[in-house]
Amino acid sequence: MDSQHEITSGSGSQIAFIGTSKSGLWTLRRRLIWTSLWTALGRLWGGKSDVPVADAKPDDIKDLLGGALFKALYKWMEETGPVYLLPTGPVSSFLVVSDPEAAKHVLRATDNPKRPIYVKGLVAEVSEFLFGDGFAITGGDNWRVRRRAVGPSLHKTYLAAMADRVFGPSAQHLAEKLEGVAASGESIDMEACFSQLTLDVIGKAVFNYDFDALNTSSPLIQAVYTALKETEQRATDLLPLWKLSFLAPLVPRQRKALEAVELIRATTERLIAKCKDMVDAEEQARFGEGYINEADPSVLRFLIASREEVSARQLRDDLLSMLVAGHETTGSVLTWTLYLLEQNPSAMAKAREEVDAVMGERSQPTVADFMALRYVMRCVNESMRLYPHPPVLLRRAQIADTLPGGYSVPAGQDVMISVYNIHRSPAVWDHPNEFRPERFPLDEPVPSEQTTDYRFIPFSGGPRKCVGDQFALMEAVVALAVLLKRFEFKLDMSYEKMELNLVLVLNLHNPRMESS
Numbered sequence: 227m228d229s230q231h232e233i234t235s236g237s238g239s240q241i242a243f244i245g246t247s248k249s250g251l252w253t254l255r256r257r258l259i260w261t262s263l264w265t266a267l268g269r270l271w272g273g274k275s276d277v278p279v280a281d282a283k284p285d286d287i288k289d290l291l292g293g294a295l296f297k298a299l300y301k302w303m304e305e306t307g308p309v310y311l312l313p314t315g316p317v318s319s320f321l322v323v324s325d326p327e328a329a330k331h332v333l334r335a336t337d338n339p340k341r342p343i344y345v346k347g348l349v350a351e352v353s354e355f356l357f358g359d360g361f362a363i364t365g366g367d368n369w370r371v372r373r374r375a376v377g378p379s380l381h382k383t384y385l386a387a388m389a390d391r392v393f394g395p396s397a398q399h400l401a402e403k404l405e406g407v408a409a410s411g412e413s414i415d416m417e418a419c420f421s422q423l424t425l426d427v428i429g430k431a432v433f434n435y436d437f438d439a440l441n442t443s444s445p446l447i448q449a450v451y452t453a454l455k456e457t458e459q460r461a462t463d464l465l466p467l468w469k470l471s472f473l474a475p476l477v478p479r480q481r482k483a484l485e486a487v488e489l490i491r492a493t494t495e496r497l498i499a500k501c502k503d504m505v506d507a508e509e510q511a512r513f514g515e516g517y518i519n520e521a522d523p524s525v526l527r528f529l530i531a532s533r534e535e536v537s538a539r540q541l542r543d544d545l546l547s548m549l550v551a552g553h554e555t556t557g558s559v560l561t562w563t564l565y566l567l568e569q570n571p572s573a574m575a576k577a578r579e580e581v582d583a584v585m586g587e588r589s590q591p592t593v594a595d596f597m598a599l600r601y602v603m604r605c606v607n608e609s610m611r612l613y614p615h616p617p618v619l620l621r622r623a624q625i626a627d628t629l630p631g632g633y634s635v636p637a638g639q640d641v642m643i644s645v646y647n648i649h650r651s652p653a654v655w656d657h658p659n660e661f662r663p664e665r666f667p668l669d670e671p672v673p674s675e676q677t678t679d680y681r682f683i684p685f686s687g688g689p690r691k692c693v694g695d696q697f698a699l700m701e702a703v704v705a706l707a708v709l710l711k712r713f714e715f716k717l718d719m720s721y722e723k724m725e726l727n728l729v730l731v732l733n734l735h736n737p738r739m740e741s742s
């Protein structure tokens with residue numbers, strides 16, 4: 227409470243100072259800075275906070291960066307409670323939220339015109355070099371207008387067309403590749419296969435372009451990994467040298483990331499140019515609700531044909547947002563779901579039984595089949611509960627706030643919603659660490675933040691919720707159905723693999739490492 231009070235009264239003084247001398251303003255600024263520093267010190271180290279402080283020193287956190295931080299976040303939740311301050315420096319901290327009600331409060335008040343309390347904050351800062359002006363990270367009116375334009379491009383009719391024309395055929399394509407491997411009796415890295423599959427899908431669905439990543443090595447995949455790794459490192463850099471843009475070309479890590487971004491942008495621009503030519507060449511079709519262009523039903527085409535005013539750069543960055551946000555995430559969900567099914571033979575048997583019963587002789591599910599594959603869908607949901615990707619969501623308070631439970635949030639506070647903690651908290655779920663797809667009954671709606679009152683938030687919630695959630699769920703269920711129909715999978719314990727790459731801040735552990 228102290229902090230809110232002091233900051234509020236400080237701002238009040240500022241109004242009184244406006245119009246007075248320059249030196250008066252400087253005095254005030256100095257006073258405000260000192261007040262904030264003093265308040266932050268008191269909150270973190272002086273026992274003056276109504277939010278408990280985790281027993282973690284900045285050095286502990288530094289040691290955990292790039293690795294097991296999300297496990298430590300869980301330990302601190304057990305020790306400290308569902309809302310705590312995590313010191314990241316002498317006066318800096320994250321307010322870590324592992325409580326569904328508090329998460330709901332923050333997510334709903336992000337970019338909400340009626341309650342504009344939170345913004346994306348740090349996550350926007352650290353990924354601006356990649357997403358540029360893309361709507362995944364911008365805020366306010368700039369975001370609202372463009373989100374409204376992109377949302378309809380993923381409507382139901384479009385998804386149905388995608389299931390038949392993209393999700394199914396791409397999964398079949400992967401199955402053909404696996405057929406050869408199965409015949410040879412060799413092991414294959416399914417994580418890499420899923421990453422290639424999801425790049426092929428997003429390429430065709432968003433750009434009407436075939437990367438053919440399943441057959442040819444795509445430098446784009448590596449570029450996306452490199453860029454995402456850089457955002458992750460930036461978010462946790464204790465010395466954020468990346469803020470000094472003139473240094474970037476001199477630092478090898480950042481130079482590599484900038485080269486990767488250049489490649490991603492150049493690819494996106496090339497695809498846009500191709501699509502624009504096509505649209506220009508045709509009569510401008512009128513895109514009403516549910517209209518599907520037979521030759522090219524891609525999101526890009528929809529945007530080019532339906533948008534009134536959009537700069538080339540904005541279009542590139544919006545499309546790039548979808549390319550990056552929709553590729554690695556879905557690849558990770560497929561990897562974890564297959565891993566969990568392999569580790570749980572009874573769930574695998576049930577899923578396989580459902581696939582056989584629903585699909586009969588068909589090698590690829592129809593849209594009606596997809597609707598009937600309820601148990602497979604619950605396996606995907608349960609896998610997203612156990613291994614949410616991203617495992618944390620970042621926000622920053624623009625003004626002072628109070629969370630449910632009475633925890634105060636001063637203006638400027640960085641907030642970290644630990645989706646992983648919420649999904650694994652014993653206060654939220656029974657047997658939270660067990661894979662139990664049955665916890666989501668088949669006769670109830672597919673779980674979401676709405677149906678679970680923010681106990682299940684793999685796609686976030688509120689105004690900034692994932693725009694591709696239905697797309698991703700359909701893509702994942704279709705791919706699993708195609709693969710489970712044709713193959714049995716066995717984990718090769720001798721196979722050593724590098725870490726999984728994750729969007730945003732943290733690394734999840736490798737399934738193979740976890741089980742060893």
Ligand code: HEM
Pocket residue numbers: 361362363373547548549551552553555556559615616619620684685686687689690691692693694695697698699
């Ligand atoms: C299983 C797969 C996916 C997961 C787990 C996932 C997760 C998320 C999450 C958690 C957010 C919100 C981040 C936040 O609140 O800070 C988000 C946003 C977003 N996602 Fe997804 N996503 C997935 C697939 C997709 C796909 C397939 C697309 C595109 C077709 C996509 C496009 C986007 C975009 C554009 C945003 C930014 C939306 C905005 O800020 O308005 N995602 N995603």
